[in-house]
Amino acid sequence: MKTTLNSGERADWALPVVDAIVVGASAGGVEALLNVFASIKPGFRLPILTVLHVPEERRSQLAQVFAARLPIRVKEADDKEDIAPGTLYFAAPGYHLSVEADRSLSLSQEDRVYHSRPSIDILFSSAADAFGARLAGILLTGANNDGASGLAYIKDCGGLTVVQDPNQAQARTMPEAALALHSPDYLLPLNDISQLLVELERIAC
Template sequence: MSKYRVNSKYKAVLVGGSAGSFQGVTRILSSVPKDFSLPIIMCLHRLKHVRHGFEEALSIKSAKPVTEPHDKESIKKGGVYLAPSNYHMAVELGNTFSLSTEGAINNSRPAIDVTLDTASYAYREKVVGILLSGANKDGAMGMKKIKDRGGLTIVQDPQECMIDTMPTAAMSLTAIDYVLGIDQIIEFLLELDQQYR
C-alpha cells in the first residue's frame, strides 16, 4: 500500500528551486531511472550572465540527459528540461514550451511562478509540483495555482533546506499536499513511475 497519493493520471513533474537546491536536484536526477515515464520540467534560479555549465553539471549527475528547450519545442515523454538562463519558460496548451524575455518576476528570470502557473493551466489536475530550497518567494503563487487546479503539491521539508524561504512561503499561501525530505521525494517519484509500468 502506497503512503503517497500516486496514480497514472499525471502528465508532468515540475521542479522549482533556488539557493541551496542544487544538491537536492542532482540527487533526484541521479535517482530516477533512465526510462522514467513522465517529463521532468525544471525551473531553477541561475546566474543570468552564465549561459553554459549549469545544464552540463546537472547532466553529469543525471541518469537522463538534461536539455534546455527551444521556443515552441514539443515536450516529450520522459524528457528532462531546464529553463534556459535569462528566459522565462512557460508550458503552453498543445504540450510545447514558450520562452520569453519579459521582465523579471520576483527578481528572477526564469521565474518559477511562470513555469508552474502555465503548466498548471495546461495540465490542470494532471501535474505534480515540487518546490525545493530557495531564498525568495518565487514559486509560492505557482504552487497555489497547481493546488487550485487540482494538481499535487510537494515542498522540501524546511528543516532540511539550506534556505527555507521558498517552501515556507508556499506553505503559508496554500495547503501543500506533502512536506518531504529529498529521500522521500525520490521515493514518491519512484512510486509514481511504477504506475506507468
C-alpha cells in the same frame, strides 16, 4: 497535508496519475536537485520541467552537469519545442519558461518575477493551465518567494503539490512562502521526494 513519510507507508501513497512534473529551486538548488533526481533510473518516462535560479550574465552548465549524472535525456529548453517523455528540461538563464496549451515550450523575456528570470511561478502556472490535474509540482530550497503562488495555483487546478521540509532546506524562505499560501499534499525531506518521483512514474506508466 501529509507531513511525514517512511518506507513502510510508501505502498499507501495516495498519488494521482500525472503527465508531467515541474520543479522549482533557488539557493541551494543544485545539491537539492541532485538529491531529488538520484532515484531516476534508465527508462524513466515522465517529462520533468525545472527552473533553477542562476545568474543571467553567463551561460548555464546545468544541463551538462545533470546529463553526466542521470540516465535520462537532459537538455536546456528550446522555444517552440514539444515536451518529450523521459526528458529533464532546464530553463535557460534570462528567459522565462512557459508551457503552452498544446504542451509545447515557450521562452520569453518578460519582466522578472521576484527579481528572477526564469520564474518558477510562470512555469508552474502555465504548466497547470496546460496539464490541469495531471501535473505534479515540487518546490525546493530557495531564498525568495518565487514559486509559492504558482504551486498554490497547481493545487487549485487539481494537481499534486510537494514542498521540501523547510527545516531541512539550505534556504527555507521559498518552502515557507509556499506553506503560508496552501497546505501541500506532501511536505517531505529530499530523499522522500526522490522516492515519490519513482512512484509517480510507476503509476503513470
